[in-house]
Amino acid sequence: MTPKELANKFQAMDFDYFINAALDRVPSNLDTREGSVIYDAIAPAAYVMAEMSLNVADTVLNTFTQTASGEYLDYRAEERGLTREQATLTRLTATLTDENGQPLVANIGDRFASIGVEPNYYQLTKLSNISGQATLTAETAGEIGNSYIGQLLPISAIAGFGNAIVNEVIIPARNAETDDELRERLLTSNEVIAFGGNVTDYIKFIIDMEDVAAVQVYPTWNGGGTVKAVILNNQYLAPSQALIDQVKNAIDPSNSSGNGYGIAPVGHTVTVAAPILRTINVGVMISTTSTVTVEDVRQKVEQAIAEYVNSVREKWGNVNANERTYTVILYRSQIIIALLKVDGLTNATNVKFDGADKDITLTTTATIEELPMLGTVTIDG
Known part of the structure; x- marks a missing residue:
């Protein structure tokens, strides 16, 4: 019997099931019609039993990974050392100019909003080496921040502000992992053990990064000790150079490649790339x-x-x-x-x-x- 079949069995034990089961045990010479003394005495208990039966059905479903949902599925994931992937924040680049159309240097933390009935809000998180260029991060997590390209309005008071234009989304966000997505990951998590820099270890680490949705890993692709990781962003599209650099530095920092200062073992030289x-x-x-x-x-x-x-x-x-x-x-x-x-x-x-x-x-x-x-x-x- 599957968990769903067992749960259905408990769900079928409703008020009618319990009241009829109880009345069947009452002597036949007593009045058991609705409104009778014996019926009215048993009915409250039948309601309680029916509610309890529904609770048992929910417990059965949430006991197993295949049928658990919500926080109960999260508990099942924790037993295997996994957690639900949370929604991430969109990062984009913007050009800032002053009233005269010249590059403007704003401050970290300055806030902007997109134009529209339901605007998205962004915060300046990084200034570029190029004057007037900045990286903004969405304040609301999820894919909602991925779609806007255009003019931004300042929320903060910025002296001499003229204009702000979104150039491109460099690292798109993703929504929180759904129950079905988490369940699939759980059911496949024990197929191969991630250990000591094997392929599964690389895949697990890279996929667990909040801005990466998929990866192909190729060991010894250019000789012994070389590893190639080809990645996709959260929209299953080719990543930006900024995301490639971010993943590379987490796995095998460019300034000390092969020396084990990332998660890659000593002697592994890792190349991170985008697909064609x-x-x-x-x-x-x-x-x-x-x-x-x-x-x-x-x-x-x-x-x-x-x-x-x-x-x-x-x-x-x-x-x-x-x-x-x-x-x-x-x-x-x-x-x-x-x-x-x-x-x-x-x-x-x-x-x-x-x-x-x-x-x-x-x-x-x-x-x-x-x-x-x-x-x-x-x-x-």
């Missing part, structure tokens, strides 16, 4: 119902294809345990499955990647690590 972006164009032929045109569903079709490509990127760092390799494949059949879920579509055929009728296996070797990016989507109907 491979843009893939998609073409598809669709059929719709008589009341729907291609233009009516175009946006949903493009969104479905984009979500599929995103899902492939999310599995980019998964290791093939038996072969100890990485496999990243785009399947035409999965595109069709995704499209058939779009309302108004009756069929999807002739799916092509870059004009070819075949699936695409991306290169994932120690020298070339490709990351799929969606290019143009051509829809015929």
